[in-house]
Amino acid sequence: MATAPIKPLAFLANIPLFKELAPEELERIARHTRQVRAERGEILFHRGDPANGFHLVVYGQVKLAFISSKGDEKVVEIIGQGGSFGEAVMFMERPHVVTAQALADTLLLYVQKEAVFDELDRDPRFARRIIAGLSRRLHHLMSDLEAYSMRSGTQRVIGYLLRDCRRESEDVDSIEVTLPTTKGIVASRLNLTQEHFSRILHELAAEELIEVQGRTVAIPSVARLQQYAL
Numbered sequence: 001m002a003t004a005p006i007k008p009l010a011f012l013a014n015i016p017l018f019k020e021l022a023p024e025e026l027e028r029i030a031r032h033t034r035q036v037r038a039e040r041g042e043i044l045f046h047r048g049d050p051a052n053g054f055h056l057v058v059y060g061q062v063k064l065a066f067i068s069s070k071g072d073e074k075v076v077e078i079i080g081q082g083g084s085f086g087e088a089v090m091f092m093e094r095p096h097v098v099t100a101q102a103l104a105d106t107l108l109l110y111v112q113k114e115a116v117f118d119e120l121d122r123d124p125r126f127a128r129r130i131i132a133g134l135s136r137r138l139h140h141l142m143s144d145l146e147a148y149s150m151r152s153g154t155q156r157v158i159g160y161l162l163r164d165c166r167r168e169s170e171d172v173d174s175i176e177v178t179l180p181t182t183k184g185i186v187a188s189r190l191n192l193t194q195e196h197f198s199r200i201l202h203e204l205a206a207e208e209l210i211e212v213q214g215r216t217v218a219i220p221s222v223a224r225l226q227q228y229a230l
Contacts, residue, residue: 029116052112058107
């Protein structure tokens with residue numbers, strides 16, 4: 001079913017990157033922003049395609065991945081609502097280094113490079129926000145590298161399941177986690193094979209630390225699961 005078009009200006013005004021811009025600055029960027037609708041499975045760009053702007057996810061999910069010449073895939077990141085991707089290579093004026101594919105029916109905003117570069121020239125504060133956003137992403141990628149290098153597969157899976165548990169009430173020790181996509185894609189995101197990922201889930205379930213129903217993972221005790229990862 002078709003959905004009504006969103007107003008790019010209203011969406012841009014509520015994302016951290018643009019939140020402090022004046023109305024006239026937002027209007028300039030909105031004039032160089034277009035909506036992109038991608039059906040599940042659709043490729044937004046391939047590795048090597050030119051990066052003439054960046055994307056913001058209004059709703060849906062996008063997978064960023066490396067794909068080998070043999071078709072093997074390594075998922076780098078899964079971008080959800082409010083997330084962005086493509087800024088770094090846009091600023092470097094280099095081609096995309098990953099392939100982006102919609103994991104669900106997705107609506108995005110595509111912000112053209114010229115609009116961003118013009119605002120950078122006008123407002124140094126905007127440059128600082130851009131740098132802060134890219135620095136957060138670099139910190140996130142470094143944390144991933146540490147996890148892949150220094151932590152066991154079980155520790156990676158537990159860390160992933162508990163990544164948002166700090167948002168829950170401290171009075172509630174049990175939570176439910178819904179995997180955002182298939183187990184195979186989540187496994188690749190954690191640098192595991194799907195078989196290894198499934199085996200870890202089975203082992204945690206056997207220890208009565210989790211209960212798995214499809215993509216829903218119930219955690220009876222966050223504290224016990226955290227302790228198991230030590």
